[in-house]
Amino acid sequence: DAMVIQNPRYQVTQFGKPVTLSCSQTLNHNVMYWYQQKSSQAPKLLFHYYDKDFNNEADTPDNFQSRRPNTSFCFLDIRSPGLGDAAMYLCATSSAGTGVSGQYFGPGTRLTVT
Amino acid sequence: GQQLNQSPQSMFIQEGEDVSMNCTSSSIFNTWLWYKQDPGEGPVLLIALYKAGELTSNGRLTAQFGITRKDSFLNISASIPSDVGIYFCAGQPSNYGGSQGNLIFGKGTKLSVKP
Numbered sequence: 001d002a003m004v005i006q007n008p009r010y011q012v013t014q015f016g017k018p019v020t021l022s023c024s025q026t027l028n029h030n031v032m033y034w035y036q037q038k039s040s041q042a043p044k045l046l047f048h049y050y051d052k053d054f055n056n057e058a059d060t061p062d063n064f065q066s067r068r069p070n071t072s073f074c075f076l077d078i079r080s081p082g083l084g085d086a087a088m089y090l091c092a093t094s095s096a097g098t099g100v101s102g103q104y105f106g107p108g109t110r111l112t113v114t
Numbered sequence: 115g116q117q118l119n120q121s122p123q124s125m126f127i128q129e130g131e132d133v134s135m136n137c138t139s140s141s142i143f144n145t146w147l148w149y150k151q152d153p154g155e156g157p158v159l160l161i162a163l164y165k166a167g168e169l170t171s172n173g174r175l176t177a178q179f180g181i182t183r184k185d186s187f188l189n190i191s192a193s194i195p196s197d198v199g200i201y202f203c204a205g206q207p208s209n210y211g212g213s214q215g216n217l218i219f220g221k222g223t224k225l226s227v228k229p
Contacts, residue, residue, distance in 0.1 A: 040222075040224075041221070042220065043202075043219055045216065045217075048216070092156075102145075102159050102162040103147070103204075104159060105158070106156050108154070110154065
């Protein structure tokens, strides 16, 4: 089945220790998104890639970076995690260019910062 | 910035009852989407709406794209315990210049079902 996969599902890191979350997709979608979701809140868009073009949201901290080495994979790098970065991180994909077809989400990675 | 007002914030209902929730905006939207999120999981797309007035069903779920393009509702008929979760509306406003599918999310409706 075509899907969006996130690894790991749970990640524990130490305060200030860099961490990378990964996302892969078999949908062959050209747009990939990273969201941060805190408890009882809606997902908040951090940035997205339209093909190879990176688009950062204005209020995304510099501490968050992303890489997309190919169509299928996208990574979220948190350079120096703080306690406030503990959250669920969601990857999503969509097929853009022909209008919005809906974003498809992965299962998320729950990040804990100790 | 753009906002979606989703209501109610939470609902406690008896199994078998029908449920209705809605989202409104002061802006015109091109697309409305409804997602369900279970605890510890990512949102799952339930229904996508692309035209004003469109009414779409997915099993016991029915959603409509409002005629004014500023609102949408989701109905769930004959609720069952597995309907428990958080339901999010999301949409793309018409004044968004790109075609990259960026969405604005409502704050969610938390549904609890008593057996």
